[in-house]
Structure formats: C-alpha cells, structure tokens
Amino acid sequence: MRPKITLALNSLLVLAFFLLLWQVLTVLLHVPAYILPGPIAVAAVVGSRFSSLAASFWITTQAAAIGLAASILVGIAISLIFAQWRWLRRLLYPYTILLQTVPIVAIAPLILMWMGSGIGSVAFIAFIVCLAPIIANTTQGLISVEENLVHLFHMHNATPAQVLFKLRLPHAMPSLFVGIRISSGIAVIGAIVGELFAGSSRVGQGGLGYSITYANAQLETNYLFALVLAATVLGFLFFFLGIFLEWYFLHQWHESRRAESGN
Amino acid sequence: MVRKVVESDSARSQRSAIPEIELKGISKQFDSGNANTRRPVLQDISLAVERGEIVTLLGPSGCGKSTLLRIVAGLLAPSAGEVFVNGILPVNARQMMSFIFQDATLLPWRTVAQNVGLGLELEHAARPLRAERIAAMLRLVGLEDAGKSYPRQLSGGMKMRVSIARALVHRPRILLMDEPFAALDEINRDRLNEEVLRLHREQNWTVLFVTHSVAEAVFLSTRVVVLAAHPGRIAHIHEVNLPWPRESAMRLSPAFDAEAARVSHLLREATAISRPDGEGALG
Structure with missing residues (x-):
C-alpha cells in the first residue's frame, strides 16, 4: 500500500511542477493569451463557460458511447460468424483490416455527405474506428480454444451452438475486453474527428470537436485549451469504463486480471 | 517366468462374448505434412478389453498412445481398422464413456x-x-x-x-484416462491412483489408462500394453501378477518390485525398437 501512495504523490508533484513551470514561463516571457494561455487563464475559462463546455462534453459522450456500444454488438456478432464458418472468416477477415487502415479523417467528410451532419454520422464514424479492434481480438479469442476442451464438449455430444455459446464465447471474454479497452480510447477520438467536419445541425451548439474548430477560428485559445482538456478527460473516462467493465465481468475467474492488479 | 492371469473379481464374473472395447487392426496417419515425411502414427493395433479390466497403455513418446485413446473415444477416426465400444461405434457409445485429460481442462x-x-x-x-x-x-x-x-x-x-x-x-461404464496424473507430485499421484482403484471396485468400470510411469501402470492394471513408437504398435502385452485389491503398502512389496522390473525391461525393449526412421523390427 505505502509504495503505491508514494507513487501517486510523486505523480501529482510532477503535474504541479509542470503547471507551475507553464504559468511562470507564460508570465515571464509575455506570451500573448491567443498563442498560449497560462493554466490559470484556462482554469478561469473552464469556470466561466462551464455550461457550454459541459453541453459539448455531453454531446460528444453520447456519440462516442453509441459508436462504441454498436461496435461491440456488431463486432461480437461478426466474430461469432467468423468463428463458426472458417471459410467465411478466410474470405472476409482481410477486409476487416481495411477498417483499421482507411484514413478516417479522409472518409469522414464522405460519411457526413452521405448521412448528413448530426450525432448519427458522428456516432457512425466512432463505430467504424472501434469495430476492427473488437473483431480482431474477439475472433482470436473464439478460435483459440484448447483442443481438449472442444473434445470434452464432443464427448457430451454437444451441439455446435453449445460449443459456441458455452465454450468459445466465455473463453473469448478476456480477448473481447482487450478489444473494448483499445476501442474505448479511440471511440472518443473518432467522435471528435467526426465533429471536426460538422458535428452540429445548429450553429453554436455542437460537440467538443465542433467547438474546437469554432474556438480556433475565433482565436479563443484559452477556451480551445479547455476543450482539449475536456476531450482528454473524456478519453480517460471511456478508457477507465472499459477497464472497469473488464474487472467487473472477469475478476472472479480470470488469472491475468489478478496478475495485472498485483503489479 | 511363470505368469498367472490375475483379474479383478468383477472382470471374472462379468466376462461376456462382446468385449467392452475392441480394436481390430487400427492404423492411423495424419494428413498434414508432405508424402515423404508422412508416417503412420499407429500401425495395426488389435486389442480387446473386457468389462471391469484396467488396461494401461505404456510407451515412449511418439508411440501414439494418446491418439489411440482418442480413437476409442470417437474423437478421431482411424485411417484403417475397426473400433467397437460395447459392440457399437464409439461415437454412438459416448453416453457410457468419460474422458479424463492430462490437464484438468x-x-x-x-x-x-x-x-x-x-x-x-x-x-x-x-x-x-x-x-x-x-x-x-x-x-x-x-x-x-x-x-x-x-x-x-x-x-x-x-x-x-x-x-x-x-x-x-x-x-x-468406461473411463478413458490420458496421463491424468502426470502433472502432479508423486504423493498426490499415488493417492489419486488409490482412489481410482477404490472407485473401480465400487463401480466396476472398464478403464483404459495412458501413462509413461511404470510404477503407475503396474499398480493400476490388470494388463499393461507396452507400445513401441515410429510407428506406434503393440510390442508386448503383460498381465500384471499382483493380487486384488491393490493396497498402497503393496508398492513396497518384492512382488511389486519384480513386476515393475519386468515391465521396465519390456518398456526398454520397446523403446529400443522405436527408431524415428521407422525401420525397427519387433523383437
């Protein structure tokens, strides 16, 4: 326990030192606020424009959450199909890699053109960037079941559905959560990228990505910093949500969860 | 050496026309690999196990003993030959069989x-x-x-x-055990062996037991089937000359030592003809 507390304190000290250095340098070097506001100015704008910041934060949260949830559901469904029919997996799996390699920044405008601006297309962009890690990890978990366990099920004349849902799917849960952990971080990035292109149907009320472009255009750099800070916090929250879900579902039985927490 | 046939009481009383497990000329080769390196894993294995018997398959690695057990379970199909469990095909007889794996799985x-x-x-x-x-x-x-x-x-x-x-x-009715206690320490292994025998007395199972431990084979079995490798084939079938019921103290008896020495010798012979080039002849 004691070393952990010391470690946390040291990390906070590093943060405090960095903020202090930042503040001192902006004051001493007379950096204009539209180039680089100091941390105190950023904190002030977080306070004064908290309601619009929170509104943007909530819009982006919704888009990222919808995209992530959809990618988990669709990803599991696709992985189950891939696990059940090997020929289909061999045929289609290479194309799921395309989801990961396609530059999302380049196709986001296309999606907005096709689907119109608004939370639907933003969530869809988040969904696309989240899907590949879910499919890759879950499929790997489903097909890497030890042969003896499959034999055990066959000795009981198990049906293919029983092998899939009572053996392969639970076996794939740790891998699924690795995928969710990766995707939960990039869901927020995907949503913000989507919003950069047109995240709102009404001017002045959009998600974090939309507000970032707006604040940038208006040279409201301190608000821009507040938005970036909010986006970072949101990414953290999603990441820890993924970690929490993994812990919640796996901690009772999964060895690696215990091993990691021991470190 | 005089060899007397010793069976468990149950085996003697329930001997019937149909063997519990019957292997007729079983051969197996896997499809993987190119034709030049492809060698049979099992070659012409014939064996009949009566109800109530405990038969161990003992042999060097590569003799296909685990493969043979999976063929009996109907998990693998033989390339040639026939398998019957209680007179029917293994896949239809799974209700009466249980498979115990090397790891607890x-x-x-x-x-x-x-x-x-x-x-x-x-x-x-x-x-x-x-x-x-x-x-x-x-x-x-x-x-x-x-x-x-x-x-x-x-x-x-x-x-x-x-x-x-x-x-x-x-x-x-039938237990197929694939080196079930190989990963355990000796004390645990001995204790579980004794429990298997105790339960065997109560339940009158037929047991096919794969092991690479001579002591385990001698202690548990009515018969020890010694296999040679490359290809896997039966080198010798040894009837264990020890009384039933088997008690833990028996492991310290001269009779046990003599049986273990005999089976060790047979295993050494089988290993000697188990050449990876597959040219070994049966002695």
Missing part, C-alpha cells in the same frame, strides 16, 4: 460445481437431479466444501479431483 469461468455439472447441463438434465449428482460427486472426491470456488483458487491435485468428479457425474 476445467472451464475457468465456471465454479467447481458448475464444472462438475457441465456434462449434465449439455445433456439437459433436470436441475434438481443435476444439483443432487454434483453434490454426491463432490463428496466422492472430497471437495464438498469447494463447490463455489473457481478453478484458479484450487491446487493442481484439487483441480484433477474436480476433473475426475466431472467425468464420473454421468455414471460412465
């Missing part, structure tokens, strides 16, 4: 009780029946307090007991 996401009840659940047994049988099995293997634990909380020996309970829960 428990499902880590299920509790001990849920692991033991797996087979009953897959066969859609009624819930009260399941609970009752699970409790009885846990008592049988001395784990009545561990039903709610997860496998990761158990020692290796306890995991193996769960695996045995799982195999026994649907009351098999």
Whole structure:
C-alpha cells in the first residue's frame, strides 16, 4: 500500500511542477493569451463557460458511447460468424483490416455527405474506428480454444451452438475486453474527428470537436485549451469504463486480471 | 517366468462374448505434412478389453498412445481398422464413456460445481437431479466444501479431483484416462491412483489408462500394453501378477518390485525398437 501512495504523490508533484513551470514561463516571457494561455487563464475559462463546455462534453459522450456500444454488438456478432464458418472468416477477415487502415479523417467528410451532419454520422464514424479492434481480438479469442476442451464438449455430444455459446464465447471474454479497452480510447477520438467536419445541425451548439474548430477560428485559445482538456478527460473516462467493465465481468475467474492488479 | 492371469473379481464374473472395447487392426496417419515425411502414427493395433479390466497403455513418446485413446473415444477416426465400444461405434457409445485429460481442462469461468455439472447441463438434465449428482460427486472426491470456488483458487491435485468428479457425474461404464496424473507430485499421484482403484471396485468400470510411469501402470492394471513408437504398435502385452485389491503398502512389496522390473525391461525393449526412421523390427 505505502509504495503505491508514494507513487501517486510523486505523480501529482510532477503535474504541479509542470503547471507551475507553464504559468511562470507564460508570465515571464509575455506570451500573448491567443498563442498560449497560462493554466490559470484556462482554469478561469473552464469556470466561466462551464455550461457550454459541459453541453459539448455531453454531446460528444453520447456519440462516442453509441459508436462504441454498436461496435461491440456488431463486432461480437461478426466474430461469432467468423468463428463458426472458417471459410467465411478466410474470405472476409482481410477486409476487416481495411477498417483499421482507411484514413478516417479522409472518409469522414464522405460519411457526413452521405448521412448528413448530426450525432448519427458522428456516432457512425466512432463505430467504424472501434469495430476492427473488437473483431480482431474477439475472433482470436473464439478460435483459440484448447483442443481438449472442444473434445470434452464432443464427448457430451454437444451441439455446435453449445460449443459456441458455452465454450468459445466465455473463453473469448478476456480477448473481447482487450478489444473494448483499445476501442474505448479511440471511440472518443473518432467522435471528435467526426465533429471536426460538422458535428452540429445548429450553429453554436455542437460537440467538443465542433467547438474546437469554432474556438480556433475565433482565436479563443484559452477556451480551445479547455476543450482539449475536456476531450482528454473524456478519453480517460471511456478508457477507465472499459477497464472497469473488464474487472467487473472477469475478476472472479480470470488469472491475468489478478496478475495485472498485483503489479 | 511363470505368469498367472490375475483379474479383478468383477472382470471374472462379468466376462461376456462382446468385449467392452475392441480394436481390430487400427492404423492411423495424419494428413498434414508432405508424402515423404508422412508416417503412420499407429500401425495395426488389435486389442480387446473386457468389462471391469484396467488396461494401461505404456510407451515412449511418439508411440501414439494418446491418439489411440482418442480413437476409442470417437474423437478421431482411424485411417484403417475397426473400433467397437460395447459392440457399437464409439461415437454412438459416448453416453457410457468419460474422458479424463492430462490437464484438468476445467472451464475457468465456471465454479467447481458448475464444472462438475457441465456434462449434465449439455445433456439437459433436470436441475434438481443435476444439483443432487454434483453434490454426491463432490463428496466422492472430497471437495464438498469447494463447490463455489473457481478453478484458479484450487491446487493442481484439487483441480484433477474436480476433473475426475466431472467425468464420473454421468455414471460412465468406461473411463478413458490420458496421463491424468502426470502433472502432479508423486504423493498426490499415488493417492489419486488409490482412489481410482477404490472407485473401480465400487463401480466396476472398464478403464483404459495412458501413462509413461511404470510404477503407475503396474499398480493400476490388470494388463499393461507396452507400445513401441515410429510407428506406434503393440510390442508386448503383460498381465500384471499382483493380487486384488491393490493396497498402497503393496508398492513396497518384492512382488511389486519384480513386476515393475519386468515391465521396465519390456518398456526398454520397446523403446529400443522405436527408431524415428521407422525401420525397427519387433523383437
């Protein structure tokens, strides 16, 4: 326990030192606020424009959450199909890699053109960037079941559905959560990228990505910093949500969860 | 050396026309690899196991003993030859067989009780029946307090007991055991061997047991089938000349030592003709 507390304190000290250095340098070097506001100015704008910041934060949260949830559901469904029919997996799996390699920044405008601006297309962009890690990890978990366990099920004349849902799917849960952990971080990035292109149907009320472009255009750099800070916090929250879900579902039985927490 | 046929009481009383397990000219080769390197894993194995017998398959690695056990279970099809379990094809006889693997092969996401009840659940047994049988099995293997634990909380020996309970829960007539205690320390292994024999007396199983331990083979078996490798084939069938019931003290007796020495010798002979080039001739 004691070393952990010391470690946390040291990390906070590093943060405090960095903020202090930042503040001192902006004051001493007379950096204009539209180039680089100091941390105190950023904190002030977080306070004064908290309601619009929170509104943007909530819009982006919704888009990222919808995209992530959809990618988990669709990803599991696709992985189950891939696990059940090997020929289909061999045929289609290479194309799921395309989801990961396609530059999302380049196709986001296309999606907005096709689907119109608004939370639907933003969530869809988040969904696309989240899907590949879910499919890759879950499929790997489903097909890497030890042969003896499959034999055990066959000795009981198990049906293919029983092998899939009572053996392969639970076996794939740790891998699924690795995928969710990766995707939960990039869901927020995907949503913000989507919003950069047109995240709102009404001017002045959009998600974090939309507000970032707006604040940038208006040279409201301190608000821009507040938005970036909010986006970072949101990414953290999603990441820890993924970690929490993994812990919640796996901690009772999964060895690696215990091993990691021991470190 | 005078060899007397010694069988368990049950084996003698229930001997019938149909062997419990019958292998006729079994050969097996796997399809993988190119034609030049492809060698038969098993070649012309014929063996009949009577009801109530405990037969061990003993041999050097590569002799295909685990493959043979999977053929009996109907998990692998032989390339040539016929297998019958109680007169019918193995895949149709799975209800009466249980397979115990080298590792406990428990499902880590299920509790001990849920692991033991797996087979009953897959066969859609009624819930009260399941609970009752699970409790009885846990008592049988001395784990009545561990039903709610997860496998990761158990020692290796306890995991193996769960695996045995799982195999026994649907009351098999035939046990197929693939080096089940190889990963355990000697004390645990000896104790579990004694428990297998105790349960065998009560339940009158037929057991086909794969091992590479001479002492284990001698202690457990009515007959020891010594296999040679490359290709896997029967080098010798040895009837173990030790009285029943087998007690732990018997391991210290001169008779046990003599049997172990004899089987060791047979195993050495079988290993000597087990050349990877496959040119060895039977002695």
